[in-house]
Amino acid sequence: MNGNHITVPSGLFLLQSLVQFEQTLLHHRSLHDLLNQTLHHICTLTPFTRGCLFWHSPLSHLPGQIYTYRVEEGEVSNTVKPFYPIQEFCPMLSTGRPLYLNNVSPYIPSKWVEQFHLSSVYVVPLRGQHQKLAGVFILDIDGRPFQPTSELSHLLETLHLQILLAIRPYLMPNSTTSPSPLSTREQQVLQQIAKGYNTKKIAQSLLISDHTVNEYASSILYKLEAKNRAEAVAVGLRKGWIE
Structure with a gap:
């Protein structure tokens, strides 16, 4: 980290990490395993030190779940319901792309900001069929303010695309979509x-x-x-x- 700017892995290490991440997405055992591993890999592959994934999709067999990385899950679940962050952030995530918020305070209740010491965050949406929001990642660096680099934004876009392709089958359980011949x-x-x-x-x-x-x-x-x-x-x- 340089001041409030953060850096990301590069070169061979980054390529190897992306391959490992893709293998994780391909060989997961269940939706629960996929979501849990995805959050873990995002936080270990990027400079983010904490993360929460709020999942709320009636189409899946996990209608409401909270996944955490370096945050006490009980502390979060006792404070926040899975669907609430999705409702709050939905209007801001109309593009469906990862969104950087320099100061999250105007967007969520002050008690959350104080309890979890929130400042700058990245919000990453997971959209399913018909662009309906099914989940939201909230990522930060131990509550410290930060400015993302173009490399970080780029990396999140790449990871985001991989995740969307992996979760899509779970958001279309009744679909008659034929299997894709594409890798x-x-x-x-x-x-x-x-x-x-x-x-x-x-x-x-x-x-x-x-x-x-x-x-x-x-x-x-x-x-x-x-x-x-x-x-x-x-x-x-x-x-x-x-x-």
Whole structure:
């Protein structure tokens, strides 16, 4: 940490950590295990020292749960109900992307701020079918104010995309969506294409080369029998493989 600015891992260590994180998402045993491990990995992979995940989705078999990292779960559950932070932050998370709040005080009750010594936080939304908010991560650095770097924002965007792809099946239990022929990484690339990202921006977001992005894109077109990227996105949206 440099003053109020924070740094993130880089180079080979970062790549190895992202691979490990992706393996965790692929080989989880249950939704409970997935959510718990996800919070743990986010806080160990980033400079965040504390975290809470508030989950409230009637579509899953975990309708209301609180997961914590370096915060007493009982202390949180006795103070905050799972759905309350989701209700409070929902209007601010309309873009569906991780949101940095320099000072969280205007957005949540003062008793929470005082009890948990909150200051600057990152709020990371988890949206399911029809963009309905199902969960919210709240991450901070022991209550100290901080300013995120572009590298941290970038890393959170990458982790966020991986998590969304992993939890999607649990938010569509009654769906007749056919299994996707795409690998997890190919789905990530297709999701980025759907956002309007070009090859270079996708490469930067997923921490891979432009050449690798193009290889994934070619594989996506082949598997989806699409003539171009726009047609591949249309197929992915129609099948429910991306949002």
